[in-house]
Amino acid sequence: MQALYYLVYIWLGIAIEASHYRGGTFTWKPVSPQVPNQNPVSISFTQRHAWRRGSYFCDQTTINSGGTVGAGSVCCLGSQCGSLGCPLSTAVPCTDFSVSQDMSAGQASSILSLSPNIKVALTFTGGAWISLNSGGGNWAVTTQISTYMRADGHYNTAPTSAMVPVKLLRQGFSYTWLIPTADTDGDIVKCRWASATAVVPTNVIADECAGICGTFPGATLNSSSCMMSYTASSVGFWAVSLMMEDYEFSWQTTSMSAVPLQFIVQVYTSSSTCTIGPSYTGTRPAGACVGVDIGQTVVEQAIFTVGCSGVTLTDVITTSPPGMSRGTVTQSSSNPLEYTMSMTWTPAASAWGSNLVCYTPIDSLGQQGNTQCVTYLVAVTAPELIYTSYVNGTMSPVGTVMSTQNVWRVECTKAVNRPSSVAYIRFYQTSTATQVGVVTGTEFCGPQSRPITDPNFWPFNIFNSAAYANMTGMTTSSTTTIIPNVTTQAVSTTTANPAITTTGITVPSSTTPYTGMQIFVIHLHY
Known part of the structure; x- marks a missing residue:
């Protein structure tokens, strides 16, 4: 200096x-x-x-x-x-x-x-x-x-x-x-x-x-x-x-x-008895980092929730870069407390670097939720899990695996960091099979990988039928084991389900990028 x-x-x-x-x-x-x-x-x-x-x-x-x-x-x-x-x-x-x-x-x-x-x-x-x-x-x-x-x-x-x-x-x-x-x-x-x-x-x-x-x-x-x-x-x-x-x-x-x-x-x-203001609830988590290529059109669905029944969402104040357009705020037909709004943007070359997009919801009582932002890192490509086919792809193991399997391997398109989310792999019901940010890039805020929506992305079956019986609510298909109602815990701890492994599942202690472009150890939570 x-x-x-x-x-x-x-x-x-x-x-x-x-x-x-x-x-x-x-x-x-x-x-x-x-x-x-x-x-x-x-x-x-x-x-x-x-x-x-x-x-x-x-x-x-x-x-x-x-x-x-x-x-x-x-x-x-x-x-x-x-x-x-x-x-x-x-x-x-x-x-x-x-x-x-x-x-x-x-x-x-x-x-x-x-x-x-x-x-x-x-x-x-x-x-x-x-x-x-x-x-x-x-x-x-x-x-x-x-x-x-x-x-x-x-x-x-x-x-x-x-x-x-x-x-x-x-x-x-x-x-x-x-x-x-x-x-x-x-x-x-x-x-x-x-x-x-x-x-x-x-x-x-x-x-x-x-x-x-x-x-x-x-x-x-x-x-x-x-x-x-x-x-x-x-x-x-x-x-x-x-x-x-x-x-x-x-x-x-x-x-x-x-x-x-x-x-x-x-x-x-205000004299209202409702003291819970509206909140931004996704689909991107607050503070998410999204890698966007120049000229790539981004369409996001922002989701908001009001805090009390009988209260409606009346406005969403946005802070957005030039060229980003917003759709109308629409109430969910299945959940009257939930609202969605689309945001569409195609960044120009001049938008390279960090671009904050912020949302501040306001309800019919005048209550304002906290401002929550998503960072779009323009001209930075997010890492992706390499997926060609399960025969010649990068996922391992596939097919039938033993119930004691605790090491899972997948390759990425570039060097990656440990994600800030609470686990490396999570299992969902097919109806909600979306996972954002399985891996993050090494640039600045760590641009997250895209959602995985393919239920056949990593097909495997667990051989030990006794293990299935010990896991309440677990079902299987011909391709992928599905575990409903999954909750996750902090990455600082490792909790192994004994029905899956008796040796424990280890998590890399380093916060630096992984060597090469492979993830060898997967942290599983049930």
Whole structure:
């Protein structure tokens, strides 16, 4: 890491009509991170802003046509500006909207050409926030971009973050929620409160929050886990201003970059006896990492559940990249508490790296669930289990196996890590034979393998009929042993069913990628 940095300030010189802003975030990445000694260094700068929908209208037609929301310009201030001038507009294509929350949000990316071996600060300023219980007035959304090369010989990619523009909390309850972050480089990410007097390289003081510095009293922030806690004791509106910083090594005390996240917290009162808000329940688990090729169309079914009977799901606030479209929220015909919504996206080449897609459900009582995100890692292919046929395929053993069999082998298309899910292989009834993320890749968050839906993927029969009799509810078919109602346990423990093996099932202790592209030891839970 270099010891000396240069700072450039970006200043917005255009006033924004009062009470329209709902928060925003910046992030950035080098266009060619692995090409050394660039001059200039091309940086893809991404900005996301939320506004009052009554001021900047957006609907699905606006999104489909590429219509923009917001106003203003990002301008450069300082001796290092050169000819940069005012290169960026803050009017960005709309990507998300909410009728119930009166919100429009948009995102755009632009290319900046910067000198090597400098840090530049970009600040979007204006006024004003919605009327707040504490602070308010002007805003300053600030980030720092470094064009120094990292110790690994690459240019740094900043973290990304996301949050619903207006987070709803019910008065009288205590809450803890995660600030979603992602870092394509796999760096350590820490969160902190924004500061009006942040000391940056060359001893320049940067204002990161303007009128909303320290204006969320009583809230606590864990810098390592990025968990925020708050007891909603008073009704009203508060603005939150945070900074996410990335560190290549744990011993570093100076971050490589800092990116902002600003949003509003609204505390409301309710007399309803239902205190369980809606939740995101899949199909992808919260925090999942999905590898997506450029130009590959992704169709996801997001599932949500309301907490009480008689309550309906009225809205889902999304945070999504440009080009992603959402379907309508549909109630399940078999479970009135469950709702689904489709999301479709074909990422362009410019979307390479981490892309957060976040869901925040709202029910008919005004209760808002926690924001849950899925990371799409574009231009990274997820590993897959190699399956040709059970005769010439990679699965072993197949056919008839003994009840004492405790080692199972399958090959993968690339090096893999131990998955974060609780077991390596699970057995399901044929009607629910879907397993996501049997293996994960080694890149950043570990892109998960695709679901396995073929009931004949790994055909085998267990020879010992006495073992069958000891396992309540177990049935067999001509190809695959099916065990219904499976539950799993943590990967830190190994529980072997004595009907399957008397020698125990071992789990690799290493968290590093497996050597080669094979999984030799399978962790079974029943």
